[in-house]
Amino acid sequence: MAERVWTLDPQRPMARALAVRDGKLLAVGTKAEVRAAVGPGAREVELGPATVVPGLVDAHAHIHGLGRSLTTVRLEKAASVDEVVRRLTQAPESSFQGDWLLGKGWDQNEWPGGAFPGRAALDARFPTTPVFLTRVDHHAAWVNGEALRRAGITRDTPDPEGGRILKDARGEPTGVLVDNAMDVVAAVIPPPTRTQLETRLRAALLRCAQVGLTGVHDAGMDLDAFRLLQEWDAAGTLPLRVYAMAAGQGDERHEYLKQGPWQGRMLAMRSVKFLADGALGSRGAALHEDYCDEPGQRGLLLMPPEELEARARAFMARGFQVCIHAIGDRANTLVVDVLLRASAETGTQALRHRVEHAQILRLEDIRRLGAAGLVASVQPTHATSDMPWAEARLGRERLKGAYAWRSLRDSGAHLALGSDFPIENPDVLAGLYAAITRQDAAGRPEGGWWPEERLTPREALEGFTVGPAWASFEESRRGRLSPGLDADFVALTADPLEGPPKALAEAQVVATVVAGAEVYHAPAVG
Known part of the structure; x- marks a missing residue:
């Protein structure tokens, strides 16, 4: 029972209560309707003034990376080299690998x-x-x-x-x-021990539940982490849904190709992730023209185009959805070319191939990406993190196709929103706020950065619910709240659809529910 339940179901967009049985939604409606559906003796949970929304899913993140960042030296917001060194001198034992x-x-x-x-x-x-x-x-x-x-x-x-x-x-x-x-x-760093890996993954999954995530699309999972999650899934101890992309860069890809797509209860792997280029902050994003703040430098393609296409074709032929990281405009041109050509020649357009980040694009590539109905897996907080220096890197003209969520959506692309944690904070509410406002937590800049690319509150919420469900072939099971669908939902202290957007920056998660099981409940205050 809650003050309101936003279902994202066009047939019944708002309700007041949900009934859960055997991990599924039995009923959605008024309190009276739900009580009638379940009959006497059912356990009732009153959430008070909370707002309930469908399970929130991060469509591009790194679980092992988050676990490593939570257990090794944290250098975020260090203001100088000296401060980095000071933090390193206080490193906990968990910061050492070998x-x-x-x-x-x-x-x-x-x-x-x-x-x-x-x-x-x-x-x-x-x-x-x-x-x-x-x-x-x-x-x-x-x-x-x-x-x-x-x-x-x-x-x-x-x-x-x-x-x-x-x-x-x-x-x-x-x-x-x-x-x-x-x-x-x-390559010469010793691998983590099994105990280290378990500690990292458990810490990451707990953090995800605390911030309201019911699922994560893991963008390039290493084989050891995947095998461990398979064990937990078989034992029924994996708390969140994980849609894993095979790591397609290294030699482990051969093992994934041999295995083929795999589906468990809470864990699935039917996609692969490749890297076309680097990142904008380190000037590794591949651009058609020079960086404005480093003439002569155009970034890096991380493998030859013909090799990228060959690997994409091999995984497509094996039945994998292909997801390719592309930050710079040159990389995005290449990736759209590769996905369109390889999917047409392998007959795999129905595998919903994805452009991960789709961060800086020429306008014609936005149109091509959308016309093909590709998935644009984008991260709203990247824009608000990068906006202080992005124009210095790119110049104003290239920003017209950068972080262009509205343009991508209007072009026909399927938007799936994420954070890319641990590069960004896993806080999904911060992602909703950034998508709606294109402002930082302090409300800067006034009116938003390139505000014409903002999403509406409903579009933003769909980007973390309906979008990831579509991008993982689960739209018939998740993304909305209606009878028969999986009982994945989140209760929040703020209303993401009708409340003031600023409230999202300060909101709390009351409860996170996955398959009808409460995997997180906020501690009582007072």
Whole structure:
């Protein structure tokens, strides 16, 4: 029972109560109608002034990455190199993988001057302990001299394909590695122990439930994490629904191809995720023209176009939905080309292939993407995080097709909204607020950044419910609240459809319910 229930069901858009039986919705309607449907003796839960909405789903995120960020050194909002080093000196034991010190979340755009860091500050404090720190976008790493030594990187090491080893004026590695260059060092880091992996995944899933997520589309799951989640799913202990994309970049893809699409109770894998380019913040996003703030640099394609297409075709032929990360406009042109051509030639248009991020596009590519009915998997908080410096990177003209959710939706694309956590906070209410306002939590800028690309409150809510259900082939089971559908729903202290958008930035999750089971309930106040 609640003050209101927004069902997103056109036949009955609002109700006051829900009845659940065996993980499904038995009835949706008034309190009297629901009581009549269930009969006497049913347990009633009164949610008071809360607003109930269909289960919220993050359509692009990284569960293991979130768990790692929750259990290793947190570097988000560090205001300087010195502050990063101070945090590292206080690292908990869980920050070590083998004898490697791991951290995540640094962003040079937050520092005076905005320049990439160097290894000297890390070397001074950690001369013999290898240090590996991923940037906030996970498309660059900052390492120390010991890490470079163990990976065999010297002044004579060439850039790997799809990556950059930054070097100083003397030709020495600075300690910053962009995109595929990160893999050279990551390859020599010991893998996490099973206990570490379990701890990370449990921490991430708990955090997701706390912020109101009933499901997550995991954008590129490593094989060890997938096998562990399979165990939990078989045992009935996986608390949320996970739609996993196979990691298509490395050698594990062969195992996923051999396995083929897989469906469990709460876990599914029928999609694969590839990376076409890097990220805008580390200037790895592949652009048609130079970066405005680094002439001569156009970003990186992380694999040759013909290899990307060959891998896409192989997974399409095996029955997988293909999801490709594309940030820059050059990468998006390539990805739309690949998906249209490969799906037509393999006859797999019905597999609902996806462009992950669809962040910076030429206007003609927005039209092509929409005309083909592809899924545009976008992240509203990326826009509000990037807006302070995006124009410096791109110039005003290219921003006309950047973070263009309204244009994508109007073109015919299927919008599925997410956060890309842990790059952004997993707080789905912050994503709803950003989608509706295109403002930060302080309400800046007034009227919103490129406000013509805002979504309406209903469109934003559908982007975290109906959109992910469509993008994971579950629209007949989830995304709305009506009898017979899965009993996935969330109770909130704010009304996302009729309340003031600002209230979403301050709202709380009262309860998160998955398959009729309460996986989170906010602690009582007072």
